[in-house]
Amino acid sequence: MELPPKVKNILLLDSEGKRIAAKYYSGDWPTNTAKEAFEKAVFSKTQKTNARTEVEVTALENNIIVYKFVQDLHFFVTGGEEENELILASVLQGLFDAVNLLLRGNADKREALDNLDLIFLCFDEIIDGGIVLETDANVIAEKAGINSIDPNAPLSEQTISQALATAREHLTRSLMK
């Protein structure tokens, strides 16, 4: 019954432990309450640690959790206690770098919420139903990034009005910063 490496969940929490995005692939947490309780436990166990340069790791409730933080974003990947933590770490690193690429280097909560669609797509490209789909950050970012409002995207696919809308939004965003 040896199974391929399994990821139980991917979490992206903010600096107060609130969920920005989360995806669960295991039935261990059947309700949203159970999920939130787990997230709270994970967050409080790790918040005082410094996981900004290297991927850190801990064990909680028979799970292995690897994590890494940047700004006010806290990334977590959970696997079972028998799991190879280096595989989990490679998933986390892939996710972390891909999000950084997609958010063009200023990964923080605001940017993440503004581009939540990219984050969701990123999750979708890394893990499929608990199975590792891809761990190379460049590939993940490339696949998820199709949707980004990329000025280099072929203009033929945008109508003039859409192009204008895009430009307008870019302008307002830069003004608001």
Added chain:
Amino acid sequence: MAQPYAKKDDDHDDELEYSPFMGIEKGAVLQEARVFNDAQVDPRRCSQVITKLLYLLNQGESFTKVEATEVFFSVTKLFQSKDTGLRRMVYLIIKELSPSSDEVIIVTSSLMKDMNSKIDMYRANAIRVLCRIIDGTLLTQIERYLKQAIVDKNPVVSSAALVSGLHLLKTNPEIVKRWSNEVQEGIQSRSALVQFHALALLHQIRQNDRLAVSKLVGSLTRGSVRSPLAQCLLIRYTSQVIRDMSNHGQSGERPFYEFLESCLRHKAEMVILEAARAITELDGVTSRELTPAITVLQLFLSSPRPVLRFAAVRTLNKVAMTHPMAVTNCNIDMESLISDQNRSIATLAITTLLKTGNESSVERLMKQITNFMSDIADEFKIVVVEAIRSLCVKFPLKYRSLMTFLSNILREEGGFEYKRAIVDSIVTIIRDIPDAKESGLLHLCEFIEDCEFTYLSTQILHFLGIEGPNTSDPSKYIRYIYNRVHLENATVRAAAVSTLAKFGFMVESLKPRITILLKRCIYDSDDEVRDRATLFLSVLGGDGTVDTDKDSTEFLFGSLEVPLVNMETSLKNYDPSEEAFDINSVPREVKSQPLAEKKAQGKKPTGLGAPPAAPASGFDGYERLLSSIPEFAAFGKLFKSSSPVELTEAETEYAVNVVKHIFDNHVVFQYNCTNTIPEQLLERVNVIVDASEAEEFSELTSKALNSLPYDSPGQAFVAFEKPAGVPAVGKFSNTLTFVVKEVDPSTGEAEDDGVEDEYQLEDLEVVAADYMVKVSVSNFRNAWESMNEEDEHVDEYGLGQRESLGEAIKAVIDLLGMQPCEGTETVPSNARSHTCLLSGVYIGNVKVLVRAQFGMDSSKEIAMKLAVRAEDVSVAEAIHEIVANG
């Protein structure tokens, strides 16, 4: 430090201003989702709305069936748009909405079109979405495309199809199994991930075919696998093959060990770790085999990456349990990890060191740990305390430094669980190491001088009362105990009074002084404290005739042998007007129910259609029920009630189960019947029992059930007489007889005329285990030694071939119906031998203890050595007879 604060405030403001999801509300978003239906699709707008929907779902919001269906239908319209970004979001939301099978039809054609699109991204994603929502019949239609996709030259498409295959294998194995040729081709792929996914799928397809798996592993270990992930998988499969082969009696050189060892030199660290772990987990691994694995793990210990250090120390920690000597080489590296930033790593390092440490290093280690303890959380501290306890048991000579350490940390700040772990450890050490007793007791005394936990204070006082009087100078504890009477709350005061009394009773010279102290307590403000003081004063005042002495000893030191819950219910039921309360009338059956419930709750959703509770279940319920029936009231005290045994298959017209009630002279069968047909009313329901295969039983009386309406359970009873105190066994066949009356479903009224009918039930057996009550003992060794050694009966049995030791142990426990003690019913994996401790009370109130040693040889033949001690020799023989016949 100032900066982060300022930043936090900034963030907060930003959030209020900028979060695109501020004040988002489901109703409004669902309203917005109407844009999906616009004739001219605006991809940007639609993408945003889908993101909002996904955000809501992600935050735990749920859509009603109607809402989900509505969103799903409007989303399907978006397939018209050619915008790739939007299409990507459409795929995502469809997966999240997980539409029902009749809804899936709507999107199949669109998705199938995408599956054959020229755009790779469409193909890959359409496959993943379709496979997620599809059912078996549709799958056969698209099977052809999926097979093609597996061998597609684009790795993303190929991976998508393979991973989908892995998921589909669970629901439609017969279809996926037909793809093995294509999957085989995938293994040769140049793409690392395709290779990984193909290997995973191919193994899953063949997992039940040992030979095929072995061949697969054999061919791949010769080195065609490139991807590290696939290599990790291959290592897992290899260790499985090794396990299977050794289970099938192939001995000699361990096959594939060389492959595992070669993986230790792989360039990817995850492969090295996987291989090292596989080697350490080999069955009966030799130290020569272990050495190379330990060496690479040792290198990991000094890696700058925390994950590597954690992985290595975690593995070594496990190895240390079975092969402590193999790990000692790493001790120096491990010691430097005690100061590791990551506390999980530090704790693992310490507990490993405690397992591998030799006697001479204990003191140095304790010094290091002392510094470390102050800055870790309680949960880590508890792990350390437990490791120290086992270390102390291992090196009794070192108790002094370990005890000092424990008493020091006992004085520091800490929560209840942590303090309790320390107190438990000290108590264990005192019990196991006689030399440690006096100093240990004094540490505990000091602790209760300033202890904020009532529970711990009372436990320690109780323990003092038992151990204190036997020390060389009992009087020195009195001061600590009497201080409690002045300073603590009523619960602790009462416990202190009891403890004082024990000293007074056991130590003759202290008696007068204790009497004076107790006299002061009769003016206490609390009833219980006053009562106890008065009671003990009169016990101590007695003139030491032999008889009262014995009673008092029993009273002061005897343990209550009945479970407290049962005691409580019995006392509640006790009617003061009748005769005095008899403690022997309290049932001793331990209820194991709560544990099972806890387990069940863990995974399954609760609440939905939970079956209504049976009117009377549990020992107390049965006892009340039976004593309320005049026919059975004279049978005396109920000895045991079995758990219900089903006599019908699930979902039959009439559901019947039976509970066997055992009395000294009688057996009563309680048939719980349920009528599951709404259009019927059953009357005069009776069970005809044929006891021709149960010679020692003779039917005495039966009690029919007058009426059994739809869905409201009722009980019929049949009582048998049997020889007194004898564990008679036999087989009974049962037939349900009744009168059926039709019920008009609209009015609910039954017709007047009924038809007689009968219904065959399954047979029922009374077995030896029915005469055994599960009773746990708190300290098996003490109980075992208190029984006469000469009455011990030992014999050996061969149990034949079994799947595992655990299975054999379970079979023996079930056969004897006894209570496993001290968690010995669980067998560590890979164990070749195991000792299981059982206790119970046999009919006639005879206490029985069993020590069963199991051993398994390489061909899974299991042998058992069974030692039985009982208060009555004939019972010990009877137990052996049960096993011999079972």
